[in-house]
Amino acid sequence: xxxxxxxxxxxxxTGAASGIGxxxxxxxxxxxxxxxxxxxxxxxxxxxxxxxxxxGRKVATYVVxxxxxxxxxxxxxxLAAEHPEITLLVNNAGVAxxxxxxxxxxEEFDWVLAINFRAVxxxxxxxxxxxxxxxxxxxxxxxxxxxxxxxxxQAAYAASKxxxxxxxxxxxxxxxxxxxxxxxxHPGGIRTRIAESARMxxxxxxxxxxxxxxxxAKLLRIPPEKAAALIVAAVEKRRxxxxxxxxxxxxDILVRLFPGGYSKPxxxxx
Numbered sequence: 001x002x003x004x005x006x007x008x009x010x011x012x013x014t015g016a017a018s019g020i021g022x023x024x025x026x027x028x029x030x031x032x033x034x035x036x037x038x039x040x041x042x043x044x045x046x047x048x049x050x051x052x053x054x055x056g057r058k059v060a061t062y063v064v065x066x067x068x069x070x071x072x073x074x075x076x077x078x079l080a081a082e083h084p085e086i087t088l089l090v091n092n093a094g095v096a097x098x099x100x101x102x103x104x105x106x107e108e109f110d111w112v113l114a115i116n117f118r119a120v121x122x123x124x125x126x127x128x129x130x131x132x133x134x135x136x137x138x139x140x141x142x143x144x145x146x147x148x149x150x151x152x153x154q155a156a157y158a159a160s161k162x163x164x165x166x167x168x169x170x171x172x173x174x175x176x177x178x179x180x181x182x183x184x185x186h187p188g189g190i191r192t193r194i195a196e197s198a199r200m201x202x203x204x205x206x207x208x209x210x211x212x213x214x215x216x217a218k219l220l221r222i223p224p225e226k227a228a229a230l231i232v233a234a235v236e237k238r239r240x241x242x243x244x245x246x247x248x249x250x251x252d253i254l255v256r257l258f259p260g261g262y263s264k265p266x267x268x269x270x
Contacts, residue, residue: 001181001238004138007032010058010085014066014123015093017044019192020142023228024090025052025059031232034058036083038075039093040065066093066119067111076126086130088235090140091120091164099201101155108201109156116160121167135179138235141168142185145248149255172240181238185231188247190222222247 011028015021017039025035029052037052039045042063049059060083064075079086097104097112120141131137146154147161168184175182222245234242243249 001176001179002136004088004136004181004236004238006088006232006236009087010034010036010083011088011090012036012038012079012083012086012123012127013090013092014038014119017041017048020187020190020224020227020231021090021092022048023224024092024231025049026055027225027228027232028088029055029057029059032057033088034085036060036062036079036086038062038064038066038079067095067114069114069118069122072114072119072122073126076123079123080126080130084130084133086127087134087137088140089124089127089131089138090142090231091123092140092142093119094142094144094160096154096198097156097201098153098198099204100153103203104156104201105203108199111199112156112160113163116157117163117167120164124167124171131180132175132178137179138181138183138238139168139171139175140183140185140231140235142187143168145186145188145243145251147184147186148248149251169240181235183231183234183239183242185234185242185244186248186252187227188222188243188245188249190224190227190244192224221245 011033013021013024016025016037025037025048029035034057035052037045037049037059045061045063049061052059062075064071066072093115095112095115097108141164143164144161146158147165150158165184168182172182227244230242230244243252
């Protein structure tokens with residue numbers, strides 16, 4: 001498959017109001033792509049759009065809460081109808097939920113699955129005919145290092161990100177004949193708003209919540225601009241998988257060496 005050509009294409013990016021999504025919007029515009037940006041935060045999304053428009057690229061924005069399955073389904077249909085020129089879809093929107101499985105409700109668990117996985121499936125399904133109509137198109141699904149290993153206290157998040165990984169790998173094989181590339185991204189600790197916006201299970205002790213968020217925030221060291229640059233490079237080269245940072249690469253090696261034993265030291269930290 002030839003290198004992806006950004007110039008003159010249109011990229012749809014979810015979770016575009018901050019973090020990796022915002023950085024990707026600027027990076028893709030710099031490579032000559034017009035943009036379709038999706039997020040639930042209307043104010044931040046418009047600020048990003050205005051900033052990108054100053055570069056001379058066309059930008060369309062859509063405000064939607066992807067936790068709402070019906071809304072996610074509808075926005076997918078809308079994007080397909082209004083932007084048949086889309087050649088790159090980046091499913092980046094994501095949320096986190098802390099707490100052991102017995103500390104979270106099924107509603108809280110499902111909230112994570114709705115945004116992190118079901119929205120990915122719904123948008124991809126809606127836009128797949130658009131992508132396959134443009135041989136050379138590309139799909140990016142953002143998983144996580146927790147789509148490679150699953151630590152205690154992250155049952156919902158890990159389940160959603162492992163699902164994204166499996167979905168992406170199956171699609172890669174299915175879409176190869178159509179000339180559509182697929183990249184699954186496993187970021188390590190990216191400095192985004194995910195720590196401050198993360199929810200904690202309703203059964204988690206308040207002191208544990210504060211301690212957990214503080215520890216989580218300390219792990220987020222990689223600038224989102226660096227992550228975006230690596231993703232853009234991976235898309236251009238049609239890389240099937242991208243690990244971002246040592247915080248992703250080292251655990252990946254650990255899982256390869258000790259696929260059944262890596263969880264033992266993690267479980268002792270409880």
